[in-house]
Amino acid sequence: MQSDDAIPDVVIKRLTIYARALYQLHASGAATVSSSELAAATGSTAAQIRRDFSYFGGFGTQGKGYEVGRLLEEVKRILNLNEQWGMVLIGAGSLGGAVARYNRFAENGFVICRIYDRNPERIGNRLDGVTIEDVATLRETVSREQILIAILTVPASAAQWAANLAISAGVKAFLNYAPASILAPPDVRVHDIDPVAALQSLTYYLSPGRSDEVEPSSRTTA
Amino acid sequence: MQSDDAIPDVVIKRLTIYARALYQLHASGAATVSSSELAAATGSTAAQIRRDFSYFGGFGTQGKGYEVGRLLEEVKRILNLNEQWGMVLIGAGSLGGAVARYNRFAENGFVICRIYDRNPERIGNRLDGVTIEDVATLRETVSREQILIAILTVPASAAQWAANLAISAGVKAFLNYAPASILAPPDVRVHDIDPVAALQSLTYYLSPGRSDEVEPSSRTTA
Numbered sequence: 001m002q003s004d005d006a007i008p009d010v011v012i013k014r015l016t017i018y019a020r021a022l023y024q025l026h027a028s029g030a031a032t033v034s035s036s037e038l039a040a041a042t043g044s045t046a047a048q049i050r051r052d053f054s055y056f057g058g059f060g061t062q063g064k065g066y067e068v069g070r071l072l073e074e075v076k077r078i079l080n081l082n083e084q085w086g087m088v089l090i091g092a093g094s095l096g097g098a099v100a101r102y103n104r105f106a107e108n109g110f111v112i113c114r115i116y117d118r119n120p121e122r123i124g125n126r127l128d129g130v131t132i133e134d135v136a137t138l139r140e141t142v143s144r145e146q147i148l149i150a151i152l153t154v155p156a157s158a159a160q161w162a163a164n165l166a167i168s169a170g171v172k173a174f175l176n177y178a179p180a181s182i183l184a185p186p187d188v189r190v191h192d193i194d195p196v197a198a199l200q201s202l203t204y205y206l207s208p209g210r211s212d213e214v215e216p217s218s219r220t221t222a
Numbered sequence: 223m224q225s226d227d228a229i230p231d232v233v234i235k236r237l238t239i240y241a242r243a244l245y246q247l248h249a250s251g252a253a254t255v256s257s258s259e260l261a262a263a264t265g266s267t268a269a270q271i272r273r274d275f276s277y278f279g280g281f282g283t284q285g286k287g288y289e290v291g292r293l294l295e296e297v298k299r300i301l302n303l304n305e306q307w308g309m310v311l312i313g314a315g316s317l318g319g320a321v322a323r324y325n326r327f328a329e330n331g332f333v334i335c336r337i338y339d340r341n342p343e344r345i346g347n348r349l350d351g352v353t354i355e356d357v358a359t360l361r362e363t364v365s366r367e368q369i370l371i372a373i374l375t376v377p378a379s380a381a382q383w384a385a386n387l388a389i390s391a392g393v394k395a396f397l398n399y400a401p402a403s404i405l406a407p408p409d410v411r412v413h414d415i416d417p418v419a420a421l422q423s424l425t426y427y428l429s430p431g432r433s434d435e436v437e438p439s440s441r442t443t444a
Contacts, residue, residue: 013423015426016423017403040405078426081425099417102417104401108418110421189427197241198415199395200301203307203371205394206307
């Protein structure tokens with residue numbers, strides 16, 4: 001196996017897409033999958049999949065392809081998906097509410113265990129079973145509980161402030177739904193989820209004069 | 223100005239992030255912005271911004287920097303943001319409901335004008351002011367109204383089916399919230415929004431043994 005240091009971010013991203021397809025194959029009872037089949041299920045190519053897997057030693061195929069269960073376990077191990085991850089959600093408005101109720105988080109081991117807001121009218125209410133707490137108490141609690149992941153669902157104007165607070169509590173990874181870029185130190189990762197920005201990048205290609213110039217189906221993943 | 227054909231997808235994506243910052247600067251009454259200031263607001267660098275802008279002729283600075291209002295108009299023109307875009311939403315379950323109620327779409331000119339489902343219990347109900355229609359009528363209506371953008375909020379198992387239906391009606395761009403990869407012809411663009419996949423790519427870097435090996439803050443945008 002190569003050193004983990006050598007693995008490009010884009011390979012890690014594709015690994016999450018393979019994991020998603022493998023979950024579904026496993027759930028449907030498939031025992032083996034070939035690289036071509038996995039490619040068809042993920043919009044990739046067999047060559048790309050084999051190249052990506054080679055970063056991890058290739059996972060070994062036998063005749064009919066990869067064993068689905070074993071491959072899924074390997075990918076989960078690499079992505080650290082065998083543990084449960086506690087998350088803190090900051091911002092309990094309508095967007096925060098929708099995100100808190102998104103049931104695929106918990107199904108995949110990502111559990112929102114703390115929710116904070118600074119609006120006194122929200123503090124003390126419950127959101128999807130979790131009590132909304134005063135953001136003034138975030139730093140102490142999040143650092144004590146060693147929560148490493150934060151979801152930001154605050155307005156753009158509060159995004160950097162909320163991010164700084166979470167970083168001071170030890171958070172190392174952000175899912176940022178606020179429509180603002182946040183700055184973070186080098187050891188902190190930020191993944192922006194901005195569906196409007198996604199639409200804006202799509203409409204560039206929808207201009208009437210460009211309809212015949214579009215490049216081969218480019219796939220991007222949030 | 224260079225030919226549009228030469229512009230990499232990644233530059234278009236960054237342009238949407240600059241647009242977001244320019245909207246906020248414009249709203250706050252700023253008249254000019256330097257490339258360094260815009261870099262600070264977007265987590266980019268002044269050199270990167272100037273390089274990105276050079277694809278479009280550079281937009282011209284004078285002394286104090288770019289005129290915010292003029293630059294915003296230019297960027298909006300390039301991204302086709304001066305027109306309203308009608309969208310069809312497919313899948314009116316809890317995720318579809320949350321997406322339909324996300325108010326930043328309409329604020330930015332992206333209007334959900336048709337909502338479809340195949341569940342008879344949902345058809346006829348209203349979601350954020352729009353009546354949920356039978357998906358059996360999608361093809362005729364969407365092609366007649368020339369709607370080019372679809373939001374998929376169906377279960378993974380229905381994603382390809384719904385995508386094929388929309389494509390047959392003339393849809394050219396997808397915002398895909400279904401946790402499944404969909405296959406589309408080369409002239410159709412797909413942008414996946416999968417917050418779980420995003421978290422999974424973040425946790426790779428959170429493994430205890432890697433905390434000191436993380437690369438400089440990598441920023442990704444959905």
